[in-house]
Amino acid sequence: MIPVAFDYHRPRTLEEAVDILRQYGDEAKVLAGGHSLIPALKLRLAAPKVVVDISRLPGLSEVRRSGSGLSIGAGVTHHQLMVDPLIAKLCPLIARTAPEIGDVQVRNLGTLVGSICHADPAADWPAPLLALEAQVVIVGPEGERTLHINEFIEGMLTTRLAGHEIVREVVIPRAYPASCAYKKIRQSASGFAIAGVAVQLEKKNRKCSSIAIGVTGVAQRAFRARLIEKSLQGAELDEKTIAQAARQVTEEVNDFLSDLHASAAYRAALAQVLVQRAVLAALAA
Amino acid sequence: MPMPRSTPSLSKKLAISVTVNGGEVRREVEPRLLLLHFLRDELGLTGTHCGCETSICGACTVFLDGRAVKSCTLLAAQADRRQITTIEGLAAPAHQPGSSGKLHPVQEGFWECHGLQCGFCTPGMIISAAQLLERAPNPSEEEIRRGLEGNLCRCTGYQHIVEAVRYAARKLGGG
Ligand SMILES: Cc1cc2nc3c(=O)[nH]c(=O)nc-3n(C[C@H](O)[C@H](O)[C@H](O)COP(=O)(O)OP(=O)(O)OC[C@H]3O[C@@H](n4cnc5c(N)ncnc54)[C@H](O)[C@@H]3O)c2cc1C
Ligand code: FES
Ligand code: FES
Numbered sequence: 001m002i003p004v005a006f007d008y009h010r011p012r013t014l015e016e017a018v019d020i021l022r023q024y025g026d027e028a029k030v031l032a033g034g035h036s037l038i039p040a041l042k043l044r045l046a047a048p049k050v051v052v053d054i055s056r057l058p059g060l061s062e063v064r065r066s067g068s069g070l071s072i073g074a075g076v077t078h079h080q081l082m083v084d085p086l087i088a089k090l091c092p093l094i095a096r097t098a099p100e101i102g103d104v105q106v107r108n109l110g111t112l113v114g115s116i117c118h119a120d121p122a123a124d125w126p127a128p129l130l131a132l133e134a135q136v137v138i139v140g141p142e143g144e145r146t147l148h149i150n151e152f153i154e155g156m157l158t159t160r161l162a163g164h165e166i167v168r169e170v171v172i173p174r175a176y177p178a179s180c181a182y183k184k185i186r187q188s189a190s191g192f193a194i195a196g197v198a199v200q201l202e203k204k205n206r207k208c209s210s211i212a213i214g215v216t217g218v219a220q221r222a223f224r225a226r227l228i229e230k231s232l233q234g235a236e237l238d239e240k241t242i243a244q245a246a247r248q249v250t251e252e253v254n255d256f257l258s259d260l261h262a263s264a265a266y267r268a269a270l271a272q273v274l275v276q277r278a279v280l281a282a283l284a285a
Numbered sequence: 286m287p288m289p290r291s292t293p294s295l296s297k298k299l300a301i302s303v304t305v306n307g308g309e310v311r312r313e314v315e316p317r318l319l320l321l322h323f324l325r326d327e328l329g330l331t332g333t334h335c336g337c338e339t340s341i342c343g344a345c346t347v348f349l350d351g352r353a354v355k356s357c358t359l360l361a362a363q364a365d366r367r368q369i370t371t372i373e374g375l376a377a378p379a380h381q382p383g384s385s386g387k388l389h390p391v392q393e394g395f396w397e398c399h400g401l402q403c404g405f406c407t408p409g410m411i412i413s414a415a416q417l418l419e420r421a422p423n424p425s426e427e428e429i430r431r432g433l434e435g436n437l438c439r440c441t442g443y444q445h446i447v448e449a450v451r452y453a454a455r456k457l458g459g460g
Contacts, residue, residue: 001338005296008316008362038358103435108352
């Protein structure tokens with residue numbers, strides 16, 4: 001398990017990092033927590049000439065307030081998101097998702113931003129980030145641009161990121177209340193999601209006044225369950241109503257994944273069950 | 286799929302300086318060298334085991350600046366100017382609360398509670414358990430099992446490992 005030879009750079013500033021990427025283009029790879037990149041290097045699925053380590057860039061390893069919401073820097077690890085007080089207060093869905101990722105060692109190094117850049121269809125973060133309407137802030141030689149998470153993730157292992165661009169941070173545009181949950185079925189060796197559902201909702205007079213449902217693991221890419229959301233919007237959230245709405249998950253997308261871990265039909269069934277569990281858990285939270 | 290490359294597989298060696306078990310080590314390494322192999326092959330610290338080399342088993346777990354990490358999933362270059370503690374360095378600080386000065390309380394727990402059989406998983410298991418007790422001094426059984434999720438054991442069935450961690454928690458004054 002020896003990666004191809006590459007040169008290693010650890011730039012001191014983001015500008016310097018962008019400059020190296022501009023020079024090498026697609027022959028360079030950004031390294032954050034390394035927990036997707038290094039396995040890929042070892043299998044020689046990735047064979048860059050240059051690895052650019054951004055994990056120690058100043059100012060990127062923190063969670064900050066940003067307007068009425070918050071910003072998660074590219075160096076922020078899954079573990080930090082489990083324990084950060086600002087996250088717990090302003091965005092509990094993120095705090096509840098983080099402990100579901102991998103294991104302790106993976107969470108100690110892996111980053112949220114690295115995860116969305118890798119865009120594994122079985123990754124957990126896309127589900128809550130879709131539900132929270134996250135914005136991805138990208139810097140490149142031509143300056144800065146921002147994409148909604150839904151546009152950023154293109155498909156399986158692909159994003160809208162160009163080879164010379166770096167994601168600086170993910171912004172959650174506003175604060176969210178405690179009525180939220182993330183439920184998943186893990187692939188037992190790696191912990192990745194065979195199916196995962198994130199729910200963020202609000203209630204008024206026992207009725208659901210807003211609901212956002214992000215689903216990951218089951219299709220080519222994570223998606224918002226818009227049909228289910230529409231059925232639950234304005235409804236009283238009793239078990240029967242939720243169960244009925246959850247059935248529509250099979251109509252949300254037409255590219256359910258089938259692999260050695262689970263068939264497409266089984267994934268759809270899991271997604272349906274997890275939508276119910278996550279909505280009920282969000283109500284109870 | 287693997288990409289054929291036009292350039293020969295040689296890269297510039299990199300000078301790194303790592304504090305390993307309290308002592309500074311300077312070496313020139315290939316950037317692609319994994320921390321695991323740096324520790325075992327360059328420094329002869331073979332207490333850190335190579336189980337799967339695919340980030341799953343946790344036998345290679347060491348502390349990087351106090352965080353338990355899988356050294357097979359880290360470049361030696363990433364440890365440059367940082368602190369590594371391996372199983373060989375865990376026992377040393379005699380000032381550790383509850384320490385006899387010989388073994389770390391978690392090591393003592395594994396000894397006392399029969400927390401190992403073949404011992405292959407043990408160094409990594411002990412580092413992860415030490416991390417767990419730093420973060421949750423009085424863990425429940427559930428928390429212990431979750432805290433050790435990244436470490437696999439083919440022998441013990443985990444029960445004695447859980448007891449070893451409980452022993453250490455009591456020793457450290459948490460449980
Ligand atoms: C054993 C194991 C179990 C895991 N279990 C889970 C799980 O249960 N759920 C889950 O969601 N994930 C899981 N993961 C993946 C883990 O969460 C990774 O940490 C994550 O996918 C990638 O983050 P990273 O910081 O390690 O990124 P890296 O590996 O450093 O980078 C990943 C990719 O993104 C690019 N990249 C990284 N940061 C940036 C940036 N700021 N700008 C531009 N490009 C960037 C890199 O070039 C690379 O292509 C697991 C990984 C392992 C090894
Ligand atoms: S050898 Fe590193 S996790 Fe198995
Ligand atoms: S004691 Fe043999 S693998 Fe754990």
